[in-house]
Each structure stands twice: as structure tokens, then as C-alpha cells.
Amino acid sequence: MYKIAAGIALFTSLLVPAFGQKGKSPLVGRWDFNITTPGGSRAAWLGVTEKDGKLDVWYQPTGGNVYQLKEFKADGAHLSATISAAAANRPAVMWELDAAGDKLSGVQKRGDASTPLAGVRAPELKRAEPKKWSKPEALFNGKNLDGWEPMGNPATSHWTVKDGLLVNEDHGANLKSVRKFDDLKLHFEVNCPDHANSGFYLRGRYEVQIESEPLSANPVERRIGSIYGRIAPKTELPRKPGEWDTFDVTLVGRTVTIVRNGVTTIDHQEIEGITGGALDANEGEPGPFYIQGDHTGGLKFRNITVAVPSR
Incomplete structure (x- = not known):
């Protein structure tokens, strides 16, 4: 009995430090x-x-x-x-x-x-990629701004449609989609003039950076094709201001993939949190697309489509 009790006591004493160790901070x-x-x-x-x-x-x-x-x-x-x-x-x-x-x-x-x-x-938002997506649907009809609305004071909006293109003529209001989305496949094409800066927000919270500023102006995680300040493209493609860039963006939960001009530049990476300019911090909820117009004008967009998980 003594040996058994001593053994139990020894075993218990070994357990105490482990169970008594301070766990991770509640702030984590x-x-x-x-x-x-x-x-x-x-x-x-x-x-x-x-x-x-x-x-x-x-x-x-x-x-x-x-x-x-x-x-x-x-x-x-x-x-x-x-x-x-x-x-x-x-x-x-x-x-x-x-x-x-x-x-x-x-x-x-x-x-x-x-x-x-x-x-x-913040919610983890970890989920498997959908097995099937819907057929891509046009978000911009090439005729007018149906499905989109300026943010803030409409008088400061310089968004218009010219020759079938969505154009921001000057520094002014941002432009937001009326519809909201959760998991998505986004396609858009953008013509960004020299020294211009904008962004295309996913769910209104995560900015895909668009810019053609000097390389010295921004670190790699804030350059074109990045998730602004969060994820840098693994490949920096040649800059061609005034020419068309094609983006294909898949967002499932908080996992993002970006294909720019046919090259995968961000591959299934986690977005840790919102980026600057987010409309809200409700990360578990669907949200709209929005395009920055409050930085510079001159940008043009076309062929904006979205696909969502098939039910």
C-alpha cells in the first residue's frame, strides 16, 4: 500500500507543474x-x-x-x-x-x-472551397451604374460610364455594389494610369490594391495586386500604366487566391484581418464590393463579373 501510495503521490507531483502552468494570455x-x-x-x-x-x-x-x-x-x-x-x-x-x-x-x-x-x-472563417460555382454574372452592364451606388455625398462622385467602361474621372467618392457577397469568384479588368491609386474591396473589408506609383512609394505588401498591408504578391509582374490588367480573385472564408494577367500571385493565403478603409469589422457577414475613388481619378474598369457557390 505504501509503495502504491508513494507512486500515486509521485505521479501527482509530476502532474501538478503541467496542470498548474499558466496558459496563454486571454489577450491572445x-x-x-x-x-x-x-x-x-x-x-x-x-x-x-x-x-x-x-x-x-x-x-x-x-x-x-x-x-x-x-x-x-x-x-x-x-x-x-x-x-x-x-x-x-x-x-x-x-x-x-x-x-x-x-x-x-x-x-x-x-x-x-x-x-x-x-x-x-474575429471568426476563423475556415471552410472548404465549394465544389461548384455558379456561372459568372455581370456586375457592371456597360451602360449605366445600375447595381452600384456612390458612398457618402453623391455630389462628390465622379463615376460614370463612357464607351462601355466604368470610369472614375476625378478624385471623389468611392463606389459600392448594392448586392452583398460571402464566398466569391471575382473577375475584373482595370486600366490604371501612371501615378494613380485605387483599390477593389472584397466584402467591403479586404482591399486588393491597385496602383501605378513609383516602386519607392510603397513596400511590396502595399503594391498592385497585394491584399493591402497584409499579403504581398509572390511574383511582381511588369508594370504597364495605361494598359489593361486582368484580375481573378477567389475568396473563401478568409482564404484568398489572386491571379493577375494569368499568373497566380497570391495562392490560398489567409487574410488575418480587415484592411484600412474597411466598411465595418463584421468579418463573419457578407459584404459588398467597393472601389476606391477617393485617392486619384483616371482609372477605368470593364468586365466585372462574380460567381458564387452553387447551392
């Missing part, structure tokens, strides 16, 4: 935020990973690209992070957050101003 995960501001709702994202007991925090602001946060402090389920440092003409922006299950809530502080923050754990 991908977090989606819809932030209410005086100008309307804005989407942001926070990604937290842990390695060797140390956290790594990345932040996607409402505009621009995702970036790593260098100044933060984690204490259990609480995170205090500097989103942007103070400058001569502006105070620092701080996030104070507490994790509880699948929610990350707190407040944003900018000087004396504060904004409530309510984040939710």
Missing part, C-alpha cells in the same frame, strides 16, 4: 472593433500573439496599413497600448482594454477625449 487572438465616432462608425483590428511568454501586438487603424505596436503593457487580462505617440500638435492615443472570454472592451483616450471600445474575437 484577433479582435474586430466597430468604433462609434462623431463621423460615424469606423472599423479597426487588433492582433495579439504570444511566443515564449512574450506578446506581439499589431494594430489595423481605420485607414492606412496594419503596423506593430511597440509600446504596450499587458497585465493578465488587461492591455494598455500606445496607438500613436504624442506629437507637438496632438496628444497620444491610448487604448485601455480588458479581455473577458470572446470580448475585448475598454476605452480609447486622446487627451481629454475618450471613446468606448468594444471588440469581439
Whole structure:
């Protein structure tokens, strides 16, 4: 009996350190935020990973690209992070957050101003590719803007149809599809003039970058054919401003494949989170396409079609 009891005690003592080890931080995960501001709702994202007991925090602001946060402090389920440092003409922006299950809530502080923050754990969106797709359907009829609507003030829209092409004549409003989509196969052709910049958003949340700016203007993950700031093309194709580029984009869950001019440049890669300019952070929901018109004008589009999973 003593030997058996001693053996059990020894076995139990070996188990205690393992079961008693501190698990991963409750802050770890991908977090989606819809932030209410005086100008309307804005989407942001926070990604937290842990390695060797140390956290790594990345932040996607409402505009621009995702970036790593260098100044933060984690204490259990609480995170205090500097989103942007103070400058001569502006105070620092701080996030104070507490994790509880699948929610990350707190407040944003900018000087004396504060904004409530309510984040939710982003859905994994892992699913198999459909066995069959519908026949591609035209989203642009080549005659008018039926099926599309300008975002914001229509008076600032410079989208029109010329010679069967969808044209943005000048810097102005973005253009959004009336319909919303979940998993999809998108085809479009774009003629991007020199020094132009735009983007074609999937579900209104993930930007396929379109630009013909100098190479020095953007790192590879923000150049034409990228998922802006998130995924760089594995192959950089020759730039031909003023000529037609063809894009075939497949999005299933958060897995994306991009074929540009017949070359697979992004192959079944995961989009970690929303990109700057996302309409919302509701990643588990269908969303519209939208095309940026608020950067530069002069871009032309044609042959915009979509296929969806067959039921």
C-alpha cells in the first residue's frame, strides 16, 4: 500500500507543474472593433500573439496599413497600448482594454477625449472551397451604374460610364455594389494610369490594391495586386500604366487566391484581418464590393463579373 501510495503521490507531483502552468494570455487572438465616432462608425483590428511568454501586438487603424505596436503593457487580462505617440500638435492615443472570454472592451483616450471600445474575437472563417460555382454574372452592364451606388455625398462622385467602361474621372467618392457577397469568384479588368491609386474591396473589408506609383512609394505588401498591408504578391509582374490588367480573385472564408494577367500571385493565403478603409469589422457577414475613388481619378474598369457557390 505504501509503495502504491508513494507512486500515486509521485505521479501527482509530476502532474501538478503541467496542470498548474499558466496558459496563454486571454489577450491572445484577433479582435474586430466597430468604433462609434462623431463621423460615424469606423472599423479597426487588433492582433495579439504570444511566443515564449512574450506578446506581439499589431494594430489595423481605420485607414492606412496594419503596423506593430511597440509600446504596450499587458497585465493578465488587461492591455494598455500606445496607438500613436504624442506629437507637438496632438496628444497620444491610448487604448485601455480588458479581455473577458470572446470580448475585448475598454476605452480609447486622446487627451481629454475618450471613446468606448468594444471588440469581439474575429471568426476563423475556415471552410472548404465549394465544389461548384455558379456561372459568372455581370456586375457592371456597360451602360449605366445600375447595381452600384456612390458612398457618402453623391455630389462628390465622379463615376460614370463612357464607351462601355466604368470610369472614375476625378478624385471623389468611392463606389459600392448594392448586392452583398460571402464566398466569391471575382473577375475584373482595370486600366490604371501612371501615378494613380485605387483599390477593389472584397466584402467591403479586404482591399486588393491597385496602383501605378513609383516602386519607392510603397513596400511590396502595399503594391498592385497585394491584399493591402497584409499579403504581398509572390511574383511582381511588369508594370504597364495605361494598359489593361486582368484580375481573378477567389475568396473563401478568409482564404484568398489572386491571379493577375494569368499568373497566380497570391495562392490560398489567409487574410488575418480587415484592411484600412474597411466598411465595418463584421468579418463573419457578407459584404459588398467597393472601389476606391477617393485617392486619384483616371482609372477605368470593364468586365466585372462574380460567381458564387452553387447551392
